[in-house]
Amino acid sequence: MNFLESFRVSLRSIKSNKLRSFLTMLGIIIGVAAVISMVGIGQGATADVAEQINSLGSNLLIVTPGQAKQGRISLGAGSRDSLTLADADALSQNSSIAGVTPSVTSRAQLVWESNNYSTQLEGTSETFPQVRSTNLQQGRFFNHFEVKTQANVAVIGTEVVTNLFGEGANPIGQTIQVNQIPFEVIGVLESKGSSGMTNNDDRIIVPVTTAMSRFTGGNYVSTIYVSAASADMMDQAKFDAETTLRTQHNLKPAADNDFQINSQSDILSTAQSVSSVMTTLLSGIASISLIVGGIGIMNIMLVSVTERTREIGIRKAIGATRWDILRQFLIESVTLSLLGGAIGIVLGIGAAYLIGKVASMSISISMSPIVYSFLSSMAVGVIFGVYPARKAAQLKPIDALRYE
């Protein structure tokens, strides 16, 4: 008896017990669907994070203050006040550094006529468009002079335009109230779309000097963005930035840095490793239901062997070898698990897209989890099918024929 015929015999027995076969497959279906959708969502999130970090700008170094300590208790990264506008100026003197832009952030309430809208306020310098790779859709960005003179000018995102002025309106030249201080709108940022948690289009950008004196107070900035002269210069730029800042802050050679410099790729790899751990964890949990599904298959196959003892006896009496019987039952369990796996893959892809739609998350379905699920459901079929199949194959024909 060849493989194809064993397969036909198995298929017939699966078909003759449709409901039972379906219930048996359900474990595998759920397991595979869970793996596929979890991995799809996880990989989608990873891609999102990568895109978000890349959208910050190219060849970017991000300088943040170090940790403040109260006694021996760390208050967390960025909690220290250590970066100033002077630091930003000093950094821009390095030849390995193409541009520097400081940043302070705050929430702001915007009012125009009777509309009001709350958004993210960022104070920065005229180098922002170059360093953060952001273009303008309309109008202009503020210049060096306006930063120096603490001018009340603002560049707003498209979402702010829509919410404050209405879809497609031209806000250039209009005066809006930002926390009750009048600002002239001079430009609109090109839409970057929302990426993950932050919405690049939902913000207002003002000169950093204005922001510090009017909104955030104090002499310190929260972040300095540094763009290296080229991708090859990243390490050099990071080294130069560190040296410059240590000099600026009068740190003794033995003292620790009171700031942190992260490159875009550092953040990217951290974020990616976090989400890959999440993906592994989720699919690990999902794999458990694959094993549970396998136990279900084994259970049903054992019942099936008992039920069909007489059939096994007949087959043996007319010349089936142990291998013939073993193969028949093994193919049956593998067919069950593969069929379950295939249905699970289709359902999993569907579920992932559905979840993506409902929760507006990116979904990335790649080939590897599909191949992995297919192979593991096959493995489940073989592993959990061997014992019942062996039991069937080892029945003595005379005992099997006498079985009532």
Add this chain to the structure above:
Amino acid sequence: MNPVIGIKNLKKIYRIGDQEIHALRGVNLDIGKGDFVAIMGPSGSGKSTMMNVIGCLDKPTSGEFFLDDVPIMEAHDDELALIRNQKIGFVFQSFNLLPRTTAVENVELPLLYAGVPAKERRERAIAALESVGLGNRLNNKPNELSGGQQQRVSIARALVNNPVILLADEPTGALDTKTSIEIMQIFQQLNQSGKTIVLVTHEPDIAEYAKRNIHFRDGQVVADEQVKERRWANVEEVKS
């Protein structure tokens, strides 16, 4: 010429718990080609065990057993499967057809395990079914057939691989008198065309259709004689 079945001092001992049951206590038996033997005896006499041993379904404990010159005592399980497939055709009291499987597929089964290609398999199965008069019931499933028809499918299945010996275990046990005679007629026709047949029965009148009767009692052959007044199965006679 060597006999189809050659048995010398054959013993079969079952162990149930710590009890030993001597089902066969040294049986000597030769069955030649073309013979038609009925094995008889009360229940517990060892006739069924004898049948299972001849059919290579059960292995004897000791003795000698040659089937078509093959030493069965030395054969492994898979070799026995091959012998059952190639040399033996079984007919059971309860038919033992696969349920939910058509007549022609049931008959094809031994050929399937013999590795005969699909087309030839189908042709031979149809020919076998036609030879037992079921050419018009090829695609019926067992539950759509009468007892006699089921038994004829089972005979077709036994014959399809052209075995050296046909073994029938109480083939008429589940059938009425008229159908029994029809089945015996098929056996007699097969025997006349040269097939060796061994039949187990406890009905003396069924045994009279055979050429030779062997009586078992307590695991031994107590009588082995040619049938003096042989019956001939004639379906027409029964009808009238």
